[in-house]
Amino acid sequence: MSGKIFYAAAGMGRKVRAKALVASDGFSARYDLDRVRGVFSRPEHKLAGQTYHGRVLVLDAAKGGVATAWMLHEMRARGVMPAALVLNRVNPIMVQGAALADFTMISGFDCDITKAIADGAEVEVDPSGEPPFIRLV
């Protein structure tokens, strides 16, 4: 599996390398996270209780409200944030938040990326690739 590449439709931010935290579930900074402790806090979330700091989050779709547009910036300022966000489907809020925070994000695959990447796998995310990609390392 090492070296396998999955190309995305769009990306922004810097190239990062970190361990993946994977679930077939959605993502919203307000709905899902305790941003002070750096854990998924919504009890129903498949990653409830897990730490996201420094991990490449590989999730299904952007969910919820507009707060994430500010919250990614606030998370970066406090230094407790994921290394990158990799989503099957985004909403504009994730894009706007990533743009403000200079946060690494890629999205839009021709497969379900949450099934393609194993939880805990070491991955590289390169949003500047043409096209952007996530690669198992």
Add this chain to the structure above:
Amino acid sequence: MKLSDEEQAMRRGEFGPLRQWAIEHQIKVGNYLGAADFVPVTQAHIMADTESLGRAGVEWLESWTRLPREARQVRIPTITDPRGTDFAQAQKLKQQSWMLDLERRAIAAFEAFGVLMTDTCINYQTIMPPVRGEHVAYGDTGVVIYSNSVCGARSNFEGGPSALSAGLTGRTPRYGYHLDGQRRATLVVELSAKPCELSDWGALGGIVGRLAGDYSQVPALVGVEHVPGPDELKHFGAAMASFGSVALFHIAGVTPEAMQFADLLPQGSTLPRRAIGEADFRAFQARYARDIGAVDLVVFSAPQLSLMEMRTLAGLLDGRSAEIPLFAVTSPQVKPDCDRLGLTARIEAAGGTVLSGMCFYQSYAREMAEANGWHRLATNSAKLVNIIGSYGYRPVLLSMEQCIEAACAGGKLAARTQS
């Protein structure tokens, strides 16, 4: 993205560094989401409570306020979503002074941009509802879905930085729901149950939102027997946006772009169909009532209550006495009418508290829970039920009447409301 002469000048910094940042931010977003160009917008609505902004966000806003006035003023009417407190009630909520200081700093910064601090998520009921075809840049998902679906306006979800950018540049990238082709139905939902209470409409929104599942989906409802009122559609839309990140729905024969069933459908296509019945409602509600025999507080919020909801609430509380905290959250536009018409006094005579200009979940909900010992919460808002769990609460979705019964019974839930 194709840029006009004026947009290129903004990008070069000829309108100052703040507008230069704003247009660069919008280009970044537009490029990611496939916008070909910009579309002029007539209004912007900014979500920017300080729990979301954090100190870093407030400092970022303040850094721009040092510019000369002409370089930092919004170009179009720009208003705000609820704030993180009602200063008059902050002590009762046990909010801390640092929260209030941060709120004051954020307010001062927005005022320096010329933003009108309306502090409401029901601007479509209280400020200036958009008209069909009007391009706007609204924050708050509930505002966007109502404006798109019920008013026929055109907006994407514009988070705080993007709504502020739209205010400063007077435009937004043309993608998503600004485009005709994105507004056709993608899913037909056949309704066989009859939602009655506002909480039922919220539950229906939550169920449809879960079925739809993402921002690109446009559910179309058929089988709605009576024309829903604005408050019913408000709860329905807000929950759908919250559970599914959905920004537009149609109801056959009701909403302006769906007066005929055929209007909903893309030409020549067969859409997936899903049925929703009584059992789906019961399952939705039961999901949030497991093992909860009593609640610590009752909250009516998310969205803020209209004058009509406040009237209903006051009527249900007349002659009653809430034995646990009961909060009714409304807008700064509705609150003076509630005061003038005696609704505030009636709610407070029954032990309730009327909060203005804030929203419960946007107001440091976790810290309030810890300071007050709140854990189990009853509400008639499906949207609040969806959000508040991440702040450490265990929520229960009940009708307004059932919430009041619980509040007047010291928090104890009637047997029929438990699963």
